[in-house]
Amino acid sequence: MFQRRLRTFIAVAAIVLLAALILTLTAPRLFTAKSRIMFNPSPEQVVASQSVVPDPPAVSTVIDTEVEVLQSRELAQRVTDQLQLQKDPEFNPFLREPSALDRWLAGLGPRKPPEPPASREQLEARGRGAATGAVQRGLNIRRSGLTYIVDVGFTSRDPQKAALIANALAEEYLNSRSEAKMSTTTKANQWLQRRLAKLEPELAAKEAAVAAYRARNNLLSASGATLAEQEISSYNQQLAAARAEEATEQARLDTARSQLARGSRGDDVGEALDSQVIQKLREQRAAVSAAVADLQGRYGPRHPDLLKAQRELGDIDRQIEEEIHRVMSNLEAKTQVARQRTSSLAGSLGAARGGLAGVNAASVSLNRLERDAQVARTDYESLLARYRETSSQAALQDSDAELVSRARTSNAPSSPNVPINISLGVVLALVLGIGAVLLAEAMDDSLATAADVERKLNLTALGSVPLLRSVSSRRDRDMAPAGHVLARPLSVFAESFRTLRAVLLHGEFGGVRIVAVTSSLPGEGKTTVSVCMARSAAQAGLKVVLVDCDLRRRSLNQLLGREPDVGLLEVLSGACGLDQALLPDVSGAMLLPTAHRQTVHQDVFSQPAMDRLLSALSARFDLVLLDTAPVLAVADTRVLAAKAEVVLHVARWRKTSANAVDEGLRHLEQSGATIAGLALTQVDFRKQQRFGYGDPAFYYGQFKGYYANG
Template sequence: MDGSAYETPISLAPSAGEKTFDLNVVIATFRRRLRLFAAVALVVFVAVLLYTLQQTPRYTATAQVMLDTRTEQVTDMSAVLSGLPADSPVVDTEVEVLRSRSLANRVVAQLKLDQDPYFNPYLEEAKGPAAWLPWVKKTVAPTSAVDSVEAQRRREKVVDRVLSGLNVRRAGLTYLISVDYTHPQPEQAARLANAFADLYLTEQLEAKFDATAKANEWLDTRVVELRDQLQQAEAAVQQYKIANNLLSAEGATLTEQEISGLNQQLASAKAAQAETDARLNIARSQLARGSNGEDVGESLNSPVVQQLRKQRAEKSAQVADLSGRYGDRHPDLLKAKRELADMDGQIQAEIRRIISNLEAQAQVARQRTGSMAGSVSVSKGTLAGNNRAGIRLGELERKAESVRTLYESLLARFKQTTTSQGIEQPDARVVSQAKIPTSPSYPKPSLNLALGLAAALGAGLAAVVLAEILMAGLFTEDEVEHRLGLPYLGSVPLLSSAVDGKLARGVSPADYLLTKPLSGFAESFRKLRAAILFSKVGEPVKVIAITSSLPGEGKTTTTFSLARTLATSGASVVVVDCDLRQSAINRFLAEPPTAGLVEVLNGVCTLDQALITDASGAKVLALTRSANTPRDVLGSLAMRRLLAELRQRFDVVLLDTAPLLAIADTRILAPSADAVVMLARWKTTPVKAITSALSLLQGQGVFVAGVALTQVDLKAQGRYGYGDANYYYKSYRKYYAD
């Protein structure tokens, strides 16, 4: 045997990358876990059924509220509180308002739900026969006084209970909001749904009423304040005008009007002075040129001069007439000449008076012009002072004007809000009142049963999947090869499953082999023998160590039964009991041995003296009761010599070893064997235990022939062991004679 490396035979299983979905494997797995699936599914379905049956029927009533995008304009005035914009976030916000605790509090107060035992768990319902009468009001004895914190907590408890039955939802992307309320009593469900919808609209109106009332109150106060401020500002303006002589009429101050009049008078005076000076200057100029004054413009226009000239003309005509008639010395002529000369004197005197009057008029005009110019200068000085005072006056007037503008604006707004008070409309309306439901909305038996069935099937499948994931043992040949990567040598059936009839009491598997050599049970050992002997291609397998990872996996029974199978087939075989701690071979012997393996190794007796012949012809090297020894006898030179001798004398040497995970003896003995056979109890031995045991043999040059499953239930394997030869057990069962 080549012990230089840990050898494993070529695996016949496909690699992980070659795995394909096999429906038969799924069906076989499901059949294998059918009881688990049925149990879990039944438990879940029954739980759903019981839950449905014990539920109190509840009814759901629905009221619909629509946010109204249209605005009702009774007056052409803007509202104090504007309407809601009809966009999606606003609709979602109103949905939350309908779910709010404040609205639920109002519903509780309006409907007095705190006096309803359904909502108030702190109330005691009516007891006795009256409790079964629906028309009897379930009054409650008043509870003991509680403090404010406890009262608030109880109130919040009632609100929580009320909100638990409320469901507010938006209908898609529309402006419709459905208000659903669920209650065991259909009338109460409709009543509560309508209460939430109506109080929602009332709350909107109250918000607008409150906003308008607060606005009116503020505007009223502010208007009074501004009126007082305006009066004070205007009074300050008037007082300042009086104090600074800034009184005005027709848009101009008195000083400005005075200056304007004086300027006009001054202009007129200057024009009159210029005219008078011109007439005087012309008259003086004419007199200076030798004129007697008769051609002076003023004398020409004088009615006195004109009258005197008329009289002179008449008198001159008389003088001329008298001169022609009487001569120059006639008294009448002289008298007429004296009168003519007197008239000329009067004319000259009148002309001198006119010239003097012109001079007086010119002097008066000059004095009047000077006086008017002085008055204008004084008025201009006064106007300059008024203009300097006007800067402060303008500031006071602007302040008064700003107060007046604000006062008039707020006064107009106050009149608008006062006029619009009482005509506010909510931003929503109830389009559908909740009707009393006629059928319960919960529970729905058909839906619950369908969901229960689906949940039961799902739970059952989940349990199957979880059981397969957490599956510790091995079931089929495919699982052995895929999960361990070792060849599958065969299976050792559970004797009771391999017998059709009733098995006689006290019959051991090894004895059954001798009595029923053509049975299916015996055939399984022949298959195992062939698989072991031909596991090493091209090399003989004579020394076979049979082990397991854990105790109780049928290792000794399998070893002894395999020895009898080899012996009945004509091979010389010896079984060596190598389990120094828990020897089990002796229970198959007729009498306890007096000498065994330890005695042979210690040289107390010879091999022939210790060998026991079985009824099948197989030899047994057992262990005596006193075989326990603290020494490592299995790794000794004497043990290697014994195995060499047994190899020469027998065709097959079977070593019944201790479990790998429990005792280190098997690890010491395994390298001396041609092949190691790992046994695993069907459906019981954890795969992790097997892999841990196999890892102990790595690096010791041990050839592991493969894994065999023991205590296989052929009937169960025939039902759901797809991937294993026993799956077809019923098909070839007729070949066996049990």
């Protein structure tokens, strides 16, 4: 892969390396100066109290935070103002004359309308902002390993400016830390003093309010359980029991009502089952019912004894029904009593709670007053203690960082670093060159080897037809492929067609006579393959006929240089006989061309005449080759492919994409054609050695001595 993409690799790598060289040689010379700041991990403490601005521990996260502070815009702006860098053209682009490149780039863009002149204040603000940004871009702040030291570097075209700005930035940072601590401590003292002056009268007023309330309400204690609380607890228990009893009675009543609503006579109601009266009435009813049954069987329906027994039975039923009504009325009465008891207890509980609220109202107010006084007392005492501490710290503020090394002027430029730039350019050139090779390979969807055919198309690779100029001598390079097969029958070019014929006639599809040769797209060499295969077979002693089935291009006529008067269409229409249309070839093969006529609009290949013609040809010849049109261009090929015994599909080496071939094969399979396999055409055997490791063409240099190519 690398060998065949060597030109791509060299071109990309050379461009990248040349760009690196140009950038390195044209880059301005820059100088870097560096000062060093050390953070003290254990600052001195004169007083054992917490500072208003405590020194953070010198851990990695804190030092990394300070590195970010050193790169802040506020600090850069203070250095800009201190050194008046907005007046320096190196930092203020508005003071510089535009370069030729800037003027050229400005001329490429659209012309902008002239802006109104800016005021002096606006110009100064723009210059100050631009200079501040330039200072930020020139900074190089980094921590030295895992130490407590931070390097403050600055890069400039002037080595003296670089050292001056690096030192100014470090000093400004240290001063800002000390000023910040001092300012914060002073502000804290002032705030504490004002707060204490406000809290002192508030505390006195709240303590006086507590004492006055105790005296006015005669409250010695507001803790413990009172009688009202005990009474509420008792009512709560009774109310819970009453609600449970009410729920039980209501459930019994609802159950009985539900049974009656479903059509029950009340015999299965729980309370009716437990009633002694109903049980006795049921016993009487059973006896009378037995007597009625006996009398009905003994006498007629109008017998006096039977009528008397029936009246007695009805009277017992009414008594049972009345007793059930009394049971239901009793259930309703019990439920109403339970409900009234619950309501009474709830009212008593509410009254007791109201009494407790009145009793404890004074205690609640007292607790509130005491809490307010305690909060005020705690705030006042804590602020007073803190005020005394900060007052003693105001004059003892010291920075936890110090400048341990000042920046010095350097005469050696820090940029560009030629060795590093060239090394990086070489590495980048190699990486991008290899990437370009891999990208070109990934985007290459063509077919180059038999392995590509089998892997991408899942199809048998029948062979490769070489590009004639890649395997012939100089004197034969201008010879036509069809003539070369006759003139050089022992050449590797002619051998490729004998290989195709052997695979088709003696391989998996041995015994076939009708072979259709087609391709997915035009210009892939299918007509050349058809003619050369026909001549090669004729030289081997086979009876061969080649039929030109490309009605639009008539490629066979163009290749052989003949323009017949009658041909395939005349045979199919019956205008002439087969023998009249057949033409002999110099190789001994027979040709059935297509005469020059107007375009045929009807589908001639699907007619019975075409079937009869193919039967006649297969009976007279050992091999019938059908030179068809491209599958994706003309629908006639799908019809012919289905009539042929096998189809030979050809694709141009490294030109036709696998997707196009796959689409053509799909159309052939849909038409019911039998695809023998695919052959690659116009294969450059000299270049093929870079693609087909393991492919027969890869070993062409070793076996080409077996052929007579010239």
